[in-house]
Amino acid sequence: MEKFHLIGIKGTGMSALAAILHDLGFEVSGSDVEDEYFTSKKLRMKGLKYTLFDIDNIADDKIYIASSVYDSDNIEVREVLRKNYLFYYYHEFIELFFNNKIGISGTHGKTTTTSMITKLFENEKIAYLIGDGTGGAIKGYEHFIFEACEYQNHFLKYNYKYLVINNIDFDHPDFFDSINEVVSSFQKAADNAEYLIINNDDKNCKLIKHNNKFTFGFSEDSNLRATILKVHSNGYTIKVDLEEKHFQYYLPFVGIHMIYNFLASLAVYYLNNLNFDDVQDLILTYKRPSRRMEETFYYDNIIIDDYAHHPVEIKACIDGIVQKYPNKEIVIIFQPHTYSRTLALKDEFMKVFKGRELYLVRTFTSKREGVNKQLEKQVFKIFGNPKMFREKDIKTLKKLNNKVILFLGAGNLDKYISRLIQ
Numbered sequence: 001m002e003k004f005h006l007i008g009i010k011g012t013g014m015s016a017l018a019a020i021l022h023d024l025g026f027e028v029s030g031s032d033v034e035d036e037y038f039t040s041k042k043l044r045m046k047g048l049k050y051t052l053f054d055i056d057n058i059a060d061d062k063i064y065i066a067s068s069v070y071d072s073d074n075i076e077v078r079e080v081l082r083k084n085y086l087f088y089y090y091h092e093f094i095e096l097f098f099n100n101k102i103g104i105s106g107t108h109g110k111t112t113t114t115s116m117i118t119k120l121f122e123n124e125k126i127a128y129l130i131g132d133g134t135g136g137a138i139k140g141y142e143h144f145i146f147e148a149c150e151y152q153n154h155f156l157k158y159n160y161k162y163l164v165i166n167n168i169d170f171d172h173p174d175f176f177d178s179i180n181e182v183v184s185s186f187q188k189a190a191d192n193a194e195y196l197i198i199n200n201d202d203k204n205c206k207l208i209k210h211n212n213k214f215t216f217g218f219s220e221d222s223n224l225r226a227t228i229l230k231v232h233s234n235g236y237t238i239k240v241d242l243e244e245k246h247f248q249y250y251l252p253f254v255g256i257h258m259i260y261n262f263l264a265s266l267a268v269y270y271l272n273n274l275n276f277d278d279v280q281d282l283i284l285t286y287k288r289p290s291r292r293m294e295e296t297f298y299y300d301n302i303i304i305d306d307y308a309h310h311p312v313e314i315k316a317c318i319d320g321i322v323q324k325y326p327n328k329e330i331v332i333i334f335q336p337h338t339y340s341r342t343l344a345l346k347d348e349f350m351k352v353f354k355g356r357e358l359y360l361v362r363t364f365t366s367k368r369e370g371v372n373k374q375l376e377k378q379v380f381k382i383f384g385n386p387k388m389f390r391e392k393d394i395k396t397l398k399k400l401n402n403k404v405i406l407f408l409g410a411g412n413l414d415k416y417i418s419r420l421i422q
Contacts, residue, residue: 005057006030007076008067009050013090013147015039016135017065019046020127023137031057031076038290038414039133055079065093068154091157094146098127102268103148105155105189106166106199107182108313109261113166114147115289116265120282121145124274132289132307143272148189150182151175155189162271163193164264168204169312173344174366183207197267199260214271216263224267226259233324242270249280253288255320291414293320298421302328302404305417309337309410311348318352321404328404331397333389333416335361335409339375346382359389364411394420 006018009030019042022028030043030050043050051057058064058079064087072078080087088096104114111131118128127137129146148155148163151172168186170179183204190196190210199205200215200222216224223242230237235254240247240263251262266279288294291307302325308317314334321330332353336342342349342363363379365371380386387393397405397420405420407413 001025001027003027003029003062004065005062006065006067007053007074007080008032008070009043009048010035010037010039011067011069011090012039012131012133013129014065014067015043015048015133016129016131017090017094018043018048019135020129020137022046022048023135024127024139029057029062035412036415037412042133042290058083058085060085064088065090068152091154094129095158098144098146100143101158101160102143102145102162102164103155103158103160103189103193104146104164104166104264105148105150105186106164107150107169107171108310108316109166109257109264110147110149111289111307112258112292113164113261113264114145116261116283116286117145117164117268119286120265120269120274120279121272122282123278130289132291134289150185150189153185153188156185156192158189158192160189160193160195162195162197162268163190164268165190165196165198165205165208166260166264167199167202168208169310170345171310171341174338174340174369179204195271197264197271199264201260214267216267217260224263224270226263228259231323233326240266247276247279249283252284252286253293253320254323255316257316258320293317296417296421298405300402301400303417303420304404304406305414306406306408307410308408309335310341311345311352314349314352314408317406317408318356321406325404328402329357330404330406331357331359331400332406332408333359333361333397333413335411335413336363336379337410338366339363339369339372339379340366342379342382343375349382350384353383353386358383358386359393360386361389361409361411361413364409364413391416391419 006014010032018028031053064080070077104110114130125138125142127141127144129135131147176182190208195212196210197214200217200219215222225241227239235252237250294305296303306317308314
């Protein structure tokens, strides 16, 4: 039996990959830093053990896979390279190991759409890698469903059977200089796909060219077209037109962005000739990924944990909350994600939080950026006059009544929720 050791196993992609390899029958070990992340729990649920980075973890009987975050500065990577053991970075391994790839890309909604496609395919032979750290596989899988991220052009390392592009916005300003660069990268990714499934309502998606393009959206000329029949507090009733066929679905989730995620998933489902009679039952039992509108009830308050960290995602999240809880005021605890993104999109951040009661948590920085007090001050100024969130503020939150308390951001502020509800 082959043994795999994953360096940086707590990363969202890496923890999901560890789960897949485990399900396929391989022996899996891993290492990482001491900090507790939401992926740590997922690893434990799979019975996957990990240690701290240590040179003693390196032996000649394993295949090594490293997160792209770690280079030869990491003691394990350095030792593996020194001894010339079999070694791959995460993206290299994904491309070489898996076949029949269904890649889900786009600036927003990748994780949710990947999990929704996985749900629709649950009766098929699949392997799946979801961006919230969830992974799994059936031996002899026929489809590999996975999240393909544009950051540092990682998604250009893959060849796809199907590539989904949900939307294209400017993001990752530490890597991309402009929206034109972002669009160019998505075009290159599309060139690597046999079939392209793309949002027909997104202006930047319309720029992407492909000979085998299948479109979804509300636009009349979409291959798969939706019409909203009724808006509910907990979701939507929609009609879907596909060729000469017509379908009606109740979607038990809020926010227009969730309709797009569903349409993208349905397009993949259709192109793989699966049974449309099953769709409604499957979608009624769909559960969102970790940290995507996760709700906890605390007296008459609703506590929501959401991963959104880009202004477009934040607006979609808040709009969904207003749709579902129109009579509750929203109190937001937001943790910016990287100085570069927050400063580059400062006008958009100011707009999306305008008029909202806001607590600000110190920026969750990248390894490259580190902690920078001057940049932290600049970030704080963007948001006008927010309250700086501190541990003692949990006592204040406990006293609130009839509110939505929204913990927002891609960092680790979800740890405060357990302290709040204790």
